[in-house]
Amino acid sequence: MKTILLVCSAGMSTSLLVTKMEGAAKDAGVECKIFALPFSDAPRVLEEVDCILLGPQVRFQKAAIEKLAAGRKAGAIPVDVIDMRDYGTMNGKAVFEAAMKMIG
Structure with a gap:
């Protein structure tokens, strides 16, 4: 099972995006x-x-997160910023697909 973390400032709009991404993941099996x-x-x-x-x-905060992610015991974690358009339109499918490409 893959685990995707979205980092935000407070979590309100990001929680809606999480729900939409979960739907996209389910649709993709x-x-x-x-x-x-x-x-x-x-x-x-x-x-x-x-x-x-x-x-x-x-x-x-990307550089700070990348620095933390690079020091992880299990190896570095890929880090990126969600496309502003996809975030603004709550395009869970596009954000989910971007995450899956990062994971490989």
Whole structure:
């Protein structure tokens, strides 16, 4: 099972995106866990995730998250920023597909 973390500032709009991504995963027949946390809570779950997507509102934190992700015991985690258009339109399918490409 793949695990995808969305990092945001508060989690309100990101939780809606998580729901839409879960629907896209189900439609694709992919078993995965998708959840969102604020930036401050992300370091505590790094050992559990396969990729990290940052909301556009926290894109300035990308370097900090990449540094934390690189030091993970199980190896580096891919990190990227969610496309602003996909985030704004809550395009869960596109964001899910981007995450799956990151995971490989």
